[in-house]
Amino acid sequence: MQGISIRGVSQAFGAAGDARRVVALEDATLDIPAGELVCLIGPSGCGKSSLLDIIAGLAKPVAGSVTIDGEPVRGPLPKRVGFVFQENALFPWLSVYDNIVAGLTFQGVPKDERRGRADEALAAVGLEAFRNHYPRQLSGGMKQRAQLARALSLQTEILLMDEPFAALDEQTRLVLGEDLSVQLAKTRKTIVFVTHSLVEAVFLADRIAVFTARPGRIKTILTVDEPHPRAPGFMTSAKLTGLRNALYELLHDEVRRAMETGAGV
Amino acid sequence: MQIACIAVVFGGWQIGSTTGALDPLILPPLSAIAVQLGAVLRAGSAWAAAGVTLAELALAFALAAAAGLLAGFAISRSAFVVRVFDPLIAGLYAVPTILLFPLYLLFFGIGPPSKIALGTTMAFFPIVLSTIAGFSQVKRVHIAAAQSMGASAPQLFWHVLVPDAFPVVIAGLRMGLVLGFLAILGGETITSNAGLGHEIVTMAESLEPAKMFAYIVVAVALASVLNALTSYVEMRGRRHESA
Numbered sequence: 001m002q003g004i005s006i007r008g009v010s011q012a013f014g015a016a017g018d019a020r021r022v023v024a025l026e027d028a029t030l031d032i033p034a035g036e037l038v039c040l041i042g043p044s045g046c047g048k049s050s051l052l053d054i055i056a057g058l059a060k061p062v063a064g065s066v067t068i069d070g071e072p073v074r075g076p077l078p079k080r081v082g083f084v085f086q087e088n089a090l091f092p093w094l095s096v097y098d099n100i101v102a103g104l105t106f107q108g109v110p111k112d113e114r115r116g117r118a119d120e121a122l123a124a125v126g127l128e129a130f131r132n133h134y135p136r137q138l139s140g141g142m143k144q145r146a147q148l149a150r151a152l153s154l155q156t157e158i159l160l161m162d163e164p165f166a167a168l169d170e171q172t173r174l175v176l177g178e179d180l181s182v183q184l185a186k187t188r189k190t191i192v193f194v195t196h197s198l199v200e201a202v203f204l205a206d207r208i209a210v211f212t213a214r215p216g217r218i219k220t221i222l223t224v225d226e227p228h229p230r231a232p233g234f235m236t237s238a239k240l241t242g243l244r245n246a247l248y249e250l251l252h253d254e255v256r257r258a259m260e261t262g263a264g265v
Numbered sequence: 266m267q268i269a270c271i272a273v274v275f276g277g278w279q280i281g282s283t284t285g286a287l288d289p290l291i292l293p294p295l296s297a298i299a300v301q302l303g304a305v306l307r308a309g310s311a312w313a314a315a316g317v318t319l320a321e322l323a324l325a326f327a328l329a330a331a332a333g334l335l336a337g338f339a340i341s342r343s344a345f346v347v348r349v350f351d352p353l354i355a356g357l358y359a360v361p362t363i364l365l366f367p368l369y370l371l372f373f374g375i376g377p378p379s380k381i382a383l384g385t386t387m388a389f390f391p392i393v394l395s396t397i398a399g400f401s402q403v404k405r406v407h408i409a410a411a412q413s414m415g416a417s418a419p420q421l422f423w424h425v426l427v428p429d430a431f432p433v434v435i436a437g438l439r440m441g442l443v444l445g446f447l448a449i450l451g452g453e454t455i456t457s458n459a460g461l462g463h464e465i466v467t468m469a470e471s472l473e474p475a476k477m478f479a480y481i482v483v484a485v486a487l488a489s490v491l492n493a494l495t496s497y498v499e500m501r502g503r504r505h506e507s508a
Contacts, residue, residue, distance in 0.1 A: 058409055078415025089410035093428045093505045102424060106416040134505045154414065 002069045003190055004032040004055060004158065009064035010215075011050040023215040024050045028064070030209055030218060034157070037184055037191040037228070039201040041251065042211025042219075043258035048194045051216075052160050055192060056083050068158065078107045082151035086163040088143050090135040096146045097122070097131040103150045121153035124183065141172040152183070158190045166196065173197070177204055178232060185228040198251070202243045203235055210250045213258035220250055290474055297475040302482055310464070311483050317460040318449060319487065321377050325384030325445050330438060333389050337396020337434075344401075351397055358390040362448060370456055377459065380452040388445035395437020399430035431502045439495045446491065450484060461487070 009028045014021035025047030032038050040048040053059040055066050057076040066073045068080060090099050100118040109117065122128045125145040135143055144164055151159060165173040177200055184191060195201050201208050208222040224243060226234060234240055275295060281287040282294030289297075305311040340350050366383055373379040403426055411425045453462025461484045468477035 056413055058413060076413050076415065078413065081413070083410065083413040085406050085410060087406050089406045091407060091410075091425070091428070093431075093502075095505075102411075103414045106411055106414040106420055106424075108415060136505065150414075 003034040005067045006030045026215040035188045039205035039208045043255040046211040046216030082156040084161040084164045121149040125149045161193045181230040293475040298478045301475040302479040314464045328385045329388035333392030337393040341400035383452045384445040384449040387448035388441035391440035399433030403429040
C-alpha cells in the first residue's frame with residue numbers, strides 16, 4: 001500500500017477572470033503513507049475541506065492531482081475511501097442499522113455479508129442497542145458514531161473525516177477521539193482528519209499539516225511522535241501541551257489574517 | 266367531544282324537520298334521507314354513479330400524476346430550468362381551471378372524457394409544483410454520502426432522491442387527488458350524463474331533495490375513503506419523523 005499522494009493541488013470557485021473568483025487552495029503537496037493519521041488544520045476558508053473532497057473524488061481540482069496507491073483519483077473510490085461528513089449525513093428515513101446496510105448495498109457488498117458487517121460496525125462504536133433507532137432519536141454524538149459505523153463497515157483502507165466532531169460538545173469530542181485512536185491502532189487505516197481543534201489535532205494525529213489563510217497553502221507539517229492507541233493520559237501530558245502551544249503560534253497569525261481579509265471567518 | 270358536536274347538529278336537524286321548522290324541500294328530514302340512501306344503494310344506482318365518478322378520477326389522477334411527476338423531476342434537475350419554469354407554472358395555476366370546461370365540453374362532449382380532462386388539468390398543477398420543490402430540496406450531503414459509498418445513478422434516485430423528496434411530493438399528490446375529485450364532481454354538476462355530480466343535480470332539479478342528499482352522502486363517503494387511503498400512504502412514508 002503506497003498511501004495518498006497529493007501533488008500541486010489547487011482549488012478555486014468562480015470562473016477565471018471573474019472578480020468574485022475565490023482561490024481556496026493553492027499548490028498543496030503532501031504525501032501520506034499508509035497507516036498514518038494526518039490532521040489538516042487551518043483558519044476557515046483555507047481549503048482543508050476542499051482538499052478532502054478532492055481526495056475523495058467528490059470534486060475536481062483546477063490544478064494538480066491526487067493519486068491513491070499509485071492510481072490517479074478521477075471520481076469516488078467507494079472500495080478504497082470512506083467519508084465521514086461534518087453535517088449529519090445519515091439518511092433520516094432509515095434506522096441506524098438500515099443506514100449501514102444502505103452503505104454496504106451501494107458499495108456492492110453481497111447480500112449475505114451485509115448483516116454480519118453491519119453488526120460488527122455497530123459493535124465497534126457501541127451502538128448495538130440503538131440499531132433500530134432513527135437518526136431523529138439519537139443525540140449528536142450518537143449520530144456521528146452511527147455515521148462512523150457506516151464508514152467503518154465499508155472496510156476501506158482510507159478514511160476521510162471532515163470535522164466529524166465539530167458539532168459536539170468538548171467532552172463527547174474528547175471521548176470519541178480516544179475511541180477513534182483505538183480503532184486506528186486496531187485497523188491500521190490511513191486517516192485524513194480535518195479539524196479546527198488544536199487539542200484534537202495533537203491528540204489524534206501522527207502528523208499535522210498547518211494551512212495558511214486563504215489562498216490556503218501548507219505552511220508547516222508538525223510531527224507527533226506518540227504511538228497509537230493514544231492513552232487518555234496523553235491528553236494531560238506536557239508533550240501534548242507543548243505541541244498544542246506550537247500549533248497555536250503557527251495558527252494565530254493565520255487566523256488573524258483570515259479575519260482581516262474577510263476570508264470565510 | 267367530536268361525536269357530541271355531530272350528535273347536536275344531527276339532533277337539531279331531526280328536531281327541526283319534525284317540528285316543521287325546516288322546509289322539507291330544502292332540508293329534508295334525516296329519516297327520509299336515510300330511507301332514500303338505502304333505496305339507491307339497493308337499486309345499484311348509487312354504485313353505478315360512484316363508479317363513473319371514481320373511474321373518471323382514477324384516469325384523471327393517473328394522467329396528472331404521470332405528467333406531473335415526470336415533468337417535475339425533469340425540471341428539478343437544473344436550478345436554471347427551475348427558475349424559468351416554476352413561476353410560469355405557478356402563474357398558470359392561478360388561472361381558474363373551470364374556465365377551460367366549456368372548451369373541454371366542445372372537444373370531448375358531455376360524457377366522462379370532458380370531466381377527466383378537467384380533473385387532469387386541475388390535479389396536474391399541485392403535483393408538478395410539489396415535485397419540483399421536493400426534488401430540489403434534497404440535501405446535497407445525502408447525495409455526496411451516497412456517491413462516496415459508490416451508489417449508481419439508479420440507486421441514488423430510488424434510495425436517496427425519492428425518499429428525501431417523498432414528504433413534499435406526496436403532499437402535492439394528495440392535493441392533486443382532492444382538487445381533481447372536486448373538479449370532476451363540479452364538472453358533473455354543470456354538464457354531464459352520469460356520475461355522482463350528475464345525480465345530485467338531477468335530483469335537485471326533479472325536486473327530490475332526500476335522494477339528492479343521499480347521493481351527497483355517497484360522495485362524502487367516497488371522499489373520506491380516498492382521504493383515509495392517501496393519509497395512510499403518507500404516514501407510512503413519513504413514519505421516521507414521528508418515531
